[in-house]
Structure formats: structure tokens, C-alpha cells
Amino acid sequence: MRTQDRRPEHKLLTRQSFFSDFLQTLSDRGRQFMALVGLEGADTAQDFVSLSEALLRGQGEASGLALAQDILAEWRSADRQKRLDYLLILARQFGPDLEKLEKAVETWQRDRTPENAIRLHEAAEPKRQELIRRLNMAPGATGTILDMRTETLSRMGEHKELKAVDADLLHLISSWFNRGFLVMRPIDWSTSASLLEKVIRYEAVHAIANWDDLRRRLAPVDRRCFAFFHPRLPDEPLIFVEVALMDHAPAAIAEVLAEDRAETDVSKATTAVFYSISNCQVGLRGVSFGNFLLKQVVEELQREYPALRDFVTLSPVPGFAAWLRDQEALDTPLETGPTLGAMLERPDWHTHTVPDAVAKALEPLVATYLLAARGQGNQPLDPVARFHLGNGASLDRLNMLGDLSPRGLKNAHGAMVNYRYHLKDLEKNHELYAMHRELVAAPAVRKLVQTPKARGKTSPAGNHFFDQIRARAPSPDKAFIETSDGRVITYGGMLRRSSELAHALVKLGAKPGDRVAMQTEKCTDALMLYIACIRAGAALLPLNTAYTIPELEYFFGDAKPSLIVCAPGAEGDISKIAGDARVATLSADGGTLCDAIPENAADFTPVPRGPDDLACILYTSGTTGRSKGAMLTHENLASNARVLAETWHFSPDDVLIHALPIFHIHGLFVATNVILFAGASMLFYEKFDPAQIIAAMQRATVLMGVPTFYVRLLGHKGLTEDATAKMRLFVSGSAPLLPETFHAFKERTGHAILERYGMTETGMNTSNPYDGERIAETVGLPLTGTEVRIAEPDSGKILPAGEIGVIEVRGPNIFKGYWNMPEKTASEFRTDGFFITGDLGMIDERGYVRILGRGKDLVISGGFNVYPKEVESEIDSIEGVVESAVIGVPHPDFGEGVTAVVVRAPSSTVDESKIVSLLESRLAKFKQPKKIVFVDELPRNTMGKVQKAVLREQYRGIYTAR
Numbered sequence: 001m002r003t004q005d006r007r008p009e010h011k012l013l014t015r016q017s018f019f020s021d022f023l024q025t026l027s028d029r030g031r032q033f034m035a036l037v038g039l040e041g042a043d044t045a046q047d048f049v050s051l052s053e054a055l056l057r058g059q060g061e062a063s064g065l066a067l068a069q070d071i072l073a074e075w076r077s078a079d080r081q082k083r084l085d086y087l088l089i090l091a092r093q094f095g096p097d098l099e100k101l102e103k104a105v106e107t108w109q110r111d112r113t114p115e116n117a118i119r120l121h122e123a124a125e126p127k128r129q130e131l132i133r134r135l136n137m138a139p140g141a142t143g144t145i146l147d148m149r150t151e152t153l154s155r156m157g158e159h160k161e162l163k164a165v166d167a168d169l170l171h172l173i174s175s176w177f178n179r180g181f182l183v184m185r186p187i188d189w190s191t192s193a194s195l196l197e198k199v200i201r202y203e204a205v206h207a208i209a210n211w212d213d214l215r216r217r218l219a220p221v222d223r224r225c226f227a228f229f230h231p232r233l234p235d236e237p238l239i240f241v242e243v244a245l246m247d248h249a250p251a252a253i254a255e256v257l258a259e260d261r262a263e264t265d266v267s268k269a270t271t272a273v274f275y276s277i278s279n280c281q282v283g284l285r286g287v288s289f290g291n292f293l294l295k296q297v298v299e300e301l302q303r304e305y306p307a308l309r310d311f312v313t314l315s316p317v318p319g320f321a322a323w324l325r326d327q328e329a330l331d332t333p334l335e336t337g338p339t340l341g342a343m344l345e346r347p348d349w350h351t352h353t354v355p356d357a358v359a360k361a362l363e364p365l366v367a368t369y370l371l372a373a374r375g376q377g378n379q380p381l382d383p384v385a386r387f388h389l390g391n392g393a394s395l396d397r398l399n400m401l402g403d404l405s406p407r408g409l410k411n412a413h414g415a416m417v418n419y420r421y422h423l424k425d426l427e428k429n430h431e432l433y434a435m436h437r438e439l440v441a442a443p444a445v446r447k448l449v450q451t452p453k454a455r456g457k458t459s460p461a462g463n464h465f466f467d468q469i470r471a472r473a474p475s476p477d478k479a480f481i482e483t484s485d486g487r488v489i490t491y492g493g494m495l496r497r498s499s500e501l502a503h504a505l506v507k508l509g510a511k512p513g514d515r516v517a518m519q520t521e522k523c524t525d526a527l528m529l530y531i532a533c534i535r536a537g538a539a540l541l542p543l544n545t546a547y548t549i550p551e552l553e554y555f556f557g558d559a560k561p562s563l564i565v566c567a568p569g570a571e572g573d574i575s576k577i578a579g580d581a582r583v584a585t586l587s588a589d590g591g592t593l594c595d596a597i598p599e600n601a602a603d604f605t606p607v608p609r610g611p612d613d614l615a616c617i618l619y620t621s622g623t624t625g626r627s628k629g630a631m632l633t634h635e636n637l638a639s640n641a642r643v644l645a646e647t648w649h650f651s652p653d654d655v656l657i658h659a660l661p662i663f664h665i666h667g668l669f670v671a672t673n674v675i676l677f678a679g680a681s682m683l684f685y686e687k688f689d690p691a692q693i694i695a696a697m698q699r700a701t702v703l704m705g706v707p708t709f710y711v712r713l714l715g716h717k718g719l720t721e722d723a724t725a726k727m728r729l730f731v732s733g734s735a736p737l738l739p740e741t742f743h744a745f746k747e748r749t750g751h752a753i754l755e756r757y758g759m760t761e762t763g764m765n766t767s768n769p770y771d772g773e774r775i776a777e778t779v780g781l782p783l784t785g786t787e788v789r790i791a792e793p794d795s796g797k798i799l800p801a802g803e804i805g806v807i808e809v810r811g812p813n814i815f816k817g818y819w820n821m822p823e824k825t826a827s828e829f830r831t832d833g834f835f836i837t838g839d840l841g842m843i844d845e846r847g848y849v850r851i852l853g854r855g856k857d858l859v860i861s862g863g864f865n866v867y868p869k870e871v872e873s874e875i876d877s878i879e880g881v882v883e884s885a886v887i888g889v890p891h892p893d894f895g896e897g898v899t900a901v902v903v904r905a906p907s908s909t910v911d912e913s914k915i916v917s918l919l920e921s922r923l924a925k926f927k928q929p930k931k932i933v934f935v936d937e938l939p940r941n942t943m944g945k946v947q948k949a950v951l952r953e954q955y956r957g958i959y960t961a962r
């Protein structure tokens with residue numbers, strides 16, 4: 001039945017190569033002319049500008065071609081940085097001629113004639129449009145221009161000014177790739193190997209494993225494939241569709257792709273099934289011609305096989321699982337017992353005895369998602385639905401176990417659908433869609449759609465935070481954590497281990513609402529204990545491993561935990577200060593907590609917890625010396641994780657380098673929760689070691705760190721552009737990132753570190769943009785859902801942009817209050833719910849927040865907060881000390897070094913070593929002064945207040961001066 005291809009388009013493609021040869025000869029001649037006038041080869045950006053200007057000025061066809069070829073050759077051989085330079089030159093130097101434009105505007109305003117409108121239109125055209133048009137004259141130019149657009153799209157996030165270049169490229173490319181120029185060609189097993197290789201590479205829906213796999217899709221007579229080509233890119237498919245000729249509409253992709261399937265007798269085939277449509281060129285993003293391709297394929301097939309009656313797709317539902325994660329329906333118990341969410345969590349649910357029960361529960365949800373869930377412009381949320389329904393197809397059937405491949409299960413819990421292309425209805429359906437966003441569906445599918453009311457009816461009493469972790473967990477086999485010694489904890493392993501530890505907590509007497517204190521080394525079980533606490537409804541109280549016994553005694557006395565989990569070696573000392581709490585041990589090698597795991601503990605029914613229930617208490621050093629326990633709720637954690645994963649573009653493919661401690665909000669919540677919410681993985685290091693981290697960058701995509709990390713990385717010669725080439729994001733927080741560090745890092749690696757701002761009480765508040773410009777010395781823009789304002793500290797009057805005041809924040813990320821300190825809590829909030837951070841700052845005219853002074857003399861050392869008052873109280877209590885002032889001054893490694901300025905009693909012999917040794921047992925190491933200086937008296941103002949600013953100025957060089 002296959003016919004030889006004798007269509008005119010083929011001749012067109014052959015003619016094309018003759019034309020290219022002709023252009024080549026012409027440009028060779030032009031090159032001789034260019035050599036004469038001294039314009040050959042672009043070595044620098046300046047040459048690129050000169051060549052481009054010459055191309056724009058030039059009248060001669062031949063020299064123009066040669067110039068165009070040189071510019072394109074320069075682009076092709078340029079490295080990433082140079083390409084960016086060239087794009088920025090296009091953005092900055094090849095815009096519209098402003099003088100001409102202004103004149104044209106004036107003329108138009110004076111005299112609104114059609115001629116003047118044309119002049120205005122011409123004057124508004126950026127010069128680069130003409131430049132790109134002229135470039136496109138050269139042989140092989142079109143592919144390179146698509147490549148320029150691909151590059152522009154990938155750099156546009158960081159460099160907003162490239163948007164103008166992209167708009168021009170898209171404008172030109174859309175007209176060059178107009179449907180009328182495209183040629184449809186069949187692809188089959190006799191097509192050239194280089195093209196077939198591209199089909200393997202570009203297949204976007206059902207991966208083609210190897211050449212045999214490809215042959216099964218192209219060689220049999222009942223399999224067809226068609227692609228669109230552009231005459232100037234004869235070897236580059238733009239989009240292709242794979243078709244199966246069958247005698248029915250298939251319900252599962254396995255049926256179409258099975259190795260041992262029986263071939264259909266094509267003379268009897270009734271149904272053409274479009275089972276995969278792949279776009280091939282990133283540079284063509286936004287230029288859509290898939291609908292034309294499908295219509296042309298339908299016509300072609302009808303001509304070839306008059307018996308064909310049905311044209312259907314077998315399509316994926318790529319956004320279903322992500323949408324479902326936020327639906328309450330996951331908590332609906334199935335007829336068979338567990339909830340839908342719990343069933344989907346089981347790796348084997350689809351091979352289990354009850355897949356039908358799951359499928360039955362999922363079916364109305366898929367219908368609701370496809371037909372009722374709408375996004376921008378009231379269009380369907382699902383991209384594939386948007387495409388087919390927008391083309392005028394109808395949603396014909398849902399196939400609940402249609403794609404059981406890992407991708408199908410992950411994206412759509414196995415669901416696939418058939419869209420039907422009913423030729424006589426296409427136009428009418430398309431109109432309904434375009435005018436009223438009406439979607440056409442078979443009655444059997446439509447009646448499954450649930451109303452919002454029905455969807456809300458199943459409102460659960462689940463565990464707010466854990467349910468979200470569980471619902472977002474990817475396949476159980478996916479790695480969640482890989483430790484530095486190569487041990488892997490999968491997502492399935494995480495669910496199991498946290499369940500076991502939750503059982504152990506219950507066995508050791510921790511009840512819902514109890515506090516569970518944890519001071520352990522950084523190990524995976526410590527993280528599992530955190531998740532176990534969430535499941536068991538207990539509030540975790542993580543404690544810095546550097547805390548000394550007196551510090552711990554205060555925390556235990558204040559929080560009154562019912563269980564303290566500590567390192568095995570500390571059990572003796574801790575038992576003495578534990579009060580009524582039980583003490584259990586935990587380390588990487590186990591401990592009495594693990595010994596308490598009962599039999600059959602692999603599943604733990606989470607204790608119901610609402611959004612406002614307590615998830616943890618984190619102590620922040622107090623300004624008055626007394627630490628305060630910040631109470632964070634389930635929704636505080638969940639909202640921040642959700643927003644950050646989205647803001648920083650996390651996906652399941654991400655691998656985070658986790659080298660932070662896990663007793664603070666940064667390492668425990670920001671890093672861990674973002675990974676959990678994205679279903680991504682992390683490489684887990686007990687300590688920050690620059691060489692190890694640089695080596696890890698080969699396998700990772702993101703690093704989250706404090707500024708000290710970046711300072712230390714810069715001190716390592718292994719930090720190079722190559723070493724960081726696979727990384728997509730470096731995040732910094734917990735302390736101010738010096739502009740020197742930001743710029744040095746950019747210079748060395750090409751990466752702009754993304755700085756964000758948060759605090760224990762609030763989680764993360766602002767972030768420099770992922771796509772937009774990251775500006776040193778700013779902490780970026782408020783996160784989605786969080787409001788940030790600047791107010792006068794005393795009156796609370798809200799200040800306009802550009803003015804300095806106290807930073808105040810409000811949003812779902814803000815804590816519930818301080819443990820046992822209702823008055824303190826009340827005094828830190830405004831009546832309208834804004835939390836007064838105590839940090840001073842301003843919001844600039846672009847909306848970026850700048851922090852100009854941390855609250856209340858706070859010192860931040862290597863990312864740890866140290867409140868001077870606490871250290872001063874300890875020093876002042878030492879015999880022979882009259883008084884002290886503790887300040888933070890610049891430190892090359894820790895950002896700020898804790899420094900004590902001490903006044904001794906006249907006859908006292910107390911010295912630095914004596915004070916150091918006495919503080920050792922009382923204060924955590926990071927709070928202890930790195931230097932102590934003695935003075936006769938402290939500088940004071942007229943009110944008698946110690947002038948710390950004077951001291952900071954006086955001692956600012958003691959760590960940095962050479």
C-alpha cells in the first residue's frame with residue numbers, strides 16, 4: 001500500500017541545495033571584497049558589532065552574504081559566555097533608532113496620516129530585526145538562528161533585557177515558519193539513519209529505547225510516522241506524529257507498543273491512532289503547527305486508506321498527578337479500606353488485587369481535572385488537553401490503566417485518554433472552544449465530572465503536613481537521601497523508617513502534642529525522627545549539637561519535653577538534667593530509640609493534625625539573654641516548602657547537596673522540605689568540606705549554604721566553571737552575603753548566587769528571583785503569599801519605597817508565637833498581624849528588599865545567631881570582670897567574629913585564657929568570643945549607653961588586617 005514519494009515538496013528540497021551552492025559561490029566572491037576593505041573575521045565583541053553594523057550598512061549582495069556567514073560562524077564557534085555577550089549586544093546596541101523614532105512619533109502626533117503611521121511603524125522596528133533578516137540570507141543560517149533563539153530562551157531568565165531579542169526572533173521565526181512553507185514528509189524505516197537518530201532523540205512521549213524499538217514503530221505496514229520540515233532545514237524535523245493503524249481505539253499504550261503484537265491487516269484498518277506527538281525544536285517555542293500537521297496527516301491517510309473511519313489519539317495526562325496532590329479526594333477511604341492517597345503510595349497498587357477500586361476512585365478525578373480544572377485564560381490546565389480540545393477534538397474515553405510505565409504512573413497514576421478527531425465537527429468544536437472555552441466530551445466522560453461541592457465533601461481530618469509529604473512522594477524506589485558513604489534511603493524507605501520511629505515514639509510515651517527534644521549527630525535517622533514526630537503529632541525540638549549542659553538545662557526546663565533523644569555518649573549528663581522526661585539515644589549506629597521499634601511497625605496511621613497545629617519549636621537566642629521557643633505549625637512548614645520548591649524551580653530531577661546542620665530552619669526545613677515536596681533527592685554530608693562538595697557538584701544540581709560555604713569554596717582552587725557546569729542553582733542565606741563573595745563567585749563560575757531572607761520565626765520571606773536579575777546586597781522580592789513592608793520602628797507607620805525602617809512580614813509562613821511567652825508574642829506583632837522582625841531595611845523602587853542592619857546588635861557568625869547580651873551576662877559573672885560589651889566585627893571566614901571588649905577590676909588578674917576556659921563549659925562554641933580585648937572603660941553616650949558602633953569601628957580590622 002505504501003507509495004513512493006513523488007510529491008513536489010521533495011523537488012523543492014533538492015532545488016534548495018542548488019540554491020545553497022549558488023549562495024556559497026556568491027559569498028566567496030564577497031569575501032574577497034571584504035578582505036580588500038579590512039573586515040574579515042570577528043575575534044572580539046567589538047568585531048561582532050562592527051561586522052553586524054557593516055552587514056546592516058552594506059548594499060552589496062555578495063559582501064553581505066560573506067559578512068552574514070562570518071557572523072554566523074562566529075556565533076557557532078562561540079562559547080557560552082561569548083554567546084551571551086553577543087545576545088546582550090543585540091539587546092543593547094541594535095534596538096530601534098531612538099532619534100528617528102521620536103521624530104516619527106512627533107510627526108504622527110502632528111499629522112495622523114496613513115503614510116506617517118507607516119513611517120512610525122518602520123522607525124519602531126529594532127535594527128536587529130533587519131540584521132537577523134540579512135543573516136538569514138546566508139546558507140545554513142536558519143538553523144543557527146533557531147539555535148540563537150534556544151540560547152536566548154535559556155538566558156532570558158537571568159537577563160530580562162533579552163526579552164526584546166526574543167520577541168524579535170519569535171516575530172521573524174513565526175513568519176519564516178509559516179504553515180505555508182512547511183513540508184510534510186513521511187518517516188519510515190528507509191529514511192536516513194541520521195534522521196532516524198533524531199526521531200529517537202526527539203521522541204517526547206514514549207521514550208524509544210533503541211533501534212529495535214524504533215524499527216517496531218516504523219517498519220511494520222500498520223505503523224506510520226509523519227513530520228513537518230522546513231525547506232531550509234531539510235534534515236531537521238520540526239514536529240512528528242506516530243500513527244498506529246488498528247481496528248479499534250486502544251485503551252493502553254502497551255497494546256500499541258507490545259513487541260509481540262499481531263500486525264493489523266491495513267486493508268481492514270478502521271482506526272488511525274495518533275499515539276505520540278513530539279515537538280523537536282526548542283527554538284520554535286511559541287510557534288505552533290501541531291494542529292496543521294494532524295489535519296494534513298488525516299487527509300493523507302484518508303487518501304491512502306479509504307476504509308479508515310476513526311481518527312483518535314492515545315494521549316498522556318501529564319499534569320494529573322501534580323494536580324491531584326492538592327485535592328482532598330486523596331483522603332477519601334476506598335471501599336477496600338485505606339484512603340486513595342495511601343493506596344497510590346503503594347508501589348504495587350496497579351498490580352495489586354484492587355487496582356479496579358483505585359481506578360474507579362481516580363476516574364471521576366481525571367475527568368474533573370481534564371474538563372473542570374482551568375488555568376490561564378480559562379483554558380484546561382492539562383497541556384495535552386489544551387492542545388487537542390483547542391484543535392476541536394473531543395474527549396472520548398478515559399483509560400485508567402493505560403500507561404503503567406514509570407513515567408505514566410508518576411505523572412498520571414497510569415491514566416491515558418482518547419481524544420477523537422471527528423472531521424466534520426472539528427471546525428464547530430474549535431469555535432466553541434475559542435469563543436466560549438467550551439470543551440467537547442463524550443457524555444460518559446462528562447457525567448463523571450465532580451462539582452466543587454462534591455469534591456469538598458470528603459474533607460478529612462488528616463495530618464496536614466505529613467499528608468502532603470506522602471502525596472508528593474515519587475515512586476518508592478526513588479532515592480531520597482544518599483549519604484557520604486553511599487547508603488541510599490529511598491522514598492519508600494523514608495516512609496517506612498519514619499513509621500518505625502513514630503511507633504518507637506509512642507512506645508516511649510510521646511503523646512500527640514508532647515515535645516520531643518533531639519540533640520544528635522547529623523544522620524539520616526535524625527531526619528526520620530523529624531518526620532516521625534510529624535506523623536505522631538508531637539512537636540520536635542531540635543537542638544544545636546554545640547549547646548552545653550547549662551544551655552540545655554534551660555531548654556528542657558522551658559519546653560518540658562516528654563522525651564529527649566540524644567547522642568549515646570551524652571546520655572549520662574543529659575539524664576541528670578532531664579527532669580520528668582525520658583531519655584533515649586540515637587546515632588548513625590542506632591541507639592535505644594531504635595531498640596524501641598516494635599514488631600510490624602512498617603505502617604503508622606498518622607495522628608490527625610490541622611494546619612495550625614504545632615509541628616516544632618525552635619529556640620532563638622533572646623535579646624535579653626533568655627532564649628525564646630518559636631512555635632512553627634504544620635502550615636508554616638508546608639506553605640514555605642511549597643512556595644520555595646516552586647520559586648526555585650525544583651523538580652524530581654534535582655539533586656541537592658545537603659551539608660548544613662539539621663537543627664536549624666535552614667538545613668532541617670528549607671533544604672529537606674523542599675526536596676520532599678519536589679520528590680527530588682539529596683546528597684547528605686555530615687560536615688561542610690569544600691573538596692567533597694566540589695566533587696559532589698558533578699552529580700548534583702543545587703547547593704544551599706550559608707555565606708561561609710561560598711567563602712570557603714572560593715578559597716579552594718577546585719572551584720571552576722567546569723566544576724560547577726552541571727549545577728543549576730546556588731542559594732545563600734542565614735547571614736548577609738558580601739558583594740565581594742557574590743561577584744567573585746560569579747566571576748569564577750558564571751553562577752549568580754541566589755540570596756534569600758528568612759528567620760526562625762518566619763521561615764523564608766523573600767528571595768532573589770530565579771529567572772530575573774539576582775542583585776548582590778539584596779534579598780530579593782517577597783515570596784508568593786508573603787507580604788513584606790517597612791515601618792517606622794516605634795510608631796509602626798508604614799514607610800514608602802526607598803525609606804529605611806523595620807522590616808515587617810505577614811503570611812502563612814509566620815510562626816504562631818513564642819512558647820510560654822504570650823506577652824512577648826503580642827509585643828512582636830502589629831495589630832494587623834504583621835510580625836516585627838527587628839531587622840532594619842528598605843524596599844527599593846524595583847521591589848527588592850535590602851537589609852541594612854540586623855536587629856538589636858545581633859551577631860551572625862557562620863550562619864548562627866549570637867545575641868551579645870547572652871555572652872555578656874556570662875562574662876560579667878566572672879570574678880574580676882567589671883563589665884563587657886560583645887560585638888560582631890568582620891571575619892574572613894565566619895562573616896562576623898564574636899568579639900568581647902572587657903573592663904577588669906583594678907587589681908584583677910583575669911586574662912583571656914581564663915575567660916575562654918570558663919566560657920567553654922557555659923556557652924556553645926560558636927557563641928564564644930574569637931578574641932577578647934581589655935580596655936580601661938567602655939565608650940558611652942551622654943545617656944550612659946555603651947556605644948557599640950564606636951567599638952565596632954575601632955576593632956573592625958582585628959580579624960582582617962594583615
Ligand SMILES: CC(C)(COP(=O)(O)OP(=O)(O)OC[C@H]1O[C@@H](n2cnc3c(N)ncnc32)[C@H](O)[C@@H]1OP(=O)(O)O)[C@@H](O)C(=O)NCCC(=O)NCCSC(=O)CC(=O)O
Pocket residue numbers: 659660661664665666667687688706708709733734735757758759760861862863864865894925926927
Ligand atoms: C560555617 C560552618 C560550616 C563552619 O563549621 P565547621 O564545623 O566547618 O567549622 P570549623 O571546623 O572550621 O571550626 C572552626 C572553629 O570554629 C567553631 N565554629 C564552627 N562553626 C562556627 C560558627 N558558625 N561561628 C563561630 N565558630 C564556629 C568550631 O567549633 C571550631 O572551633 P575550635 O577550632 O575551637 O574547635 C558551620 O558553622 C555551619 O554549618 N553553619 C551553618 C549554620 C546554619 O545552618 N545556620 C542556619 C540558621 S537558620 C537561619 O538563620 C534562618 C535562615 O536560614 O534564614
